[in-house]
Amino acid sequence: MDDRLHTQSHTFRTSVLSGISLFLTILALFLAIFHFVYQNEYWLALGECILSIYSGFIYTKIKQGRYSRTSVLYYAYYLIFIFGIGNYLEPISQGLFVWSCFAPITLYLLLGIRHGMYATGVFLIAQFILVAIKFSHNQTYDILSLMFNLTLCYCGIWVISHLYESNRYHTENSLLYLASRDSLTGTHNRLSLATFFSHFTQKKNDKEQLCLLILDIDFFKQINDQFGHDVGDKVLIEISLLISRIVGDNNLFRIGGEEFCVTLCDKDINEARHIGEKLCNSVGDHIFNVGNNNLHLTLSIGICQYRDGDNLSDILKLADIELYKAKQNGRNQVKICQMPYEIHQEKQSDSV
Structure with missing residues (x-):
């Protein structure tokens, strides 16, 4: 918190x-x-x-x-x-x-x-x-x-x-x-994410790891356009509950309209991919009741692992790039940042 x-x-x-x-x-x-x-x-x-x-x-x-x-x-x-x-x-x-x-x-x-x-x-x-x-x-x-x-x-x-x-x-x-906290879903917000990341970087030891997952609800705009924002809000609340059951409330942050961030401490990139796939399956298998309609929704997820010297905006940008790739590649999938360390560091210096 x-x-x-x-x-x-x-x-x-x-x-x-x-x-x-x-x-x-x-x-x-x-x-x-x-x-x-x-x-x-x-x-x-x-x-x-x-x-x-x-x-x-x-x-x-x-x-x-x-x-x-x-x-x-x-x-x-x-x-x-x-x-x-x-x-x-x-x-x-x-x-x-x-x-x-x-x-x-x-x-x-x-x-x-x-x-x-x-x-x-x-x-x-x-x-x-x-x-x-x-x-x-x-x-x-x-x-x-x-x-x-x-x-x-x-x-x-x-x-x-x-x-x-x-x-x-x-x-x-x-x-x-x-x-x-986010006023709609009750999840942590972007301010809370920034504070969490600041504490992590200040107190981490050499063995601690951190992966960030950026999650986006596929075709969420169509839900708002077709059923209205009230229904869209209910979907956001329900999806946040599904995610928090898997990763825990303290690791879930709403950072945009239909965009969430999950923090995974002491998990390497492969473990983070596994959890990301579990999130996709959980949301994909869930039936959302909207009036007389049953909706099936999916998630696209981008993942990036923290490396020494990273700031929060660096990791979010890299994870967002992978999220974009997941959407371009057909959605309902997980993409991980596998950028070599030298390129990763060069990208950091470019963003400064």
Whole structure:
């Protein structure tokens, strides 16, 4: 599935993390110096110094675009740990525990809905235990009333944070679906194909293979002209379902009116030809019910295999050439690109 909008979410979280890490780099360093020099709290100062260094490290990785989700998870739990240490060492009268109410918002922003929920729960339990221990040694306060109000406030902010993140997550997924799917057939669209290809070329290893199949419904224009576009739309939907049953939903893209693209990872050209022939047979054997008429339709398919250095337009053009050959040769058949590597590369340089 196209993760274009997930990238938008990633950008948002990166921005939040960048601001928090920079702020904590400076703040933790200041607090470490303060606790070391003025209050002689060496262990707390050491923890804050480590936090400052780690925050600076995270901030540097963000600017380089090289940080991982795991490092953010570790960072969030280290924040929980250092805040707990501070709460344990600092006098209760300083009210450091009040800042715990910001934890749900921060953790949900950093980690998302699932990890944010777990981390917020862990933080609540840890803080409840630490604050209860601190108050148990202090008779000045009504511990039950104070703990009740603190927990209620924390849980209220937790619920609001969870509802906000949940609604944002579902809205984002809805927009993702609309952006990456064809509105008629529900298959992936050309934008989704471009994103898939970009991810494949960025993350592939030397052994991974990719074949692209361009499929076109033979004489589809006649169906629209004879029976109307409503019937043509039903045919497109039905054919997309037939194709997806064979190749899977994630590998099917509608890239034109009656033109589809199928991506086959870890399949060589001969395996792709076999699948193409299976698609032709499946559509050719299927009976399309159009009112009182039964239609038999066929597919023409062109196939091209990815080679290092190809861009998407190169492969689509070469596969489209084979599709044209299949139509010229009588339709209802599969043609594969068997262009030698040197010619293939020369064609790439001509298209640049």
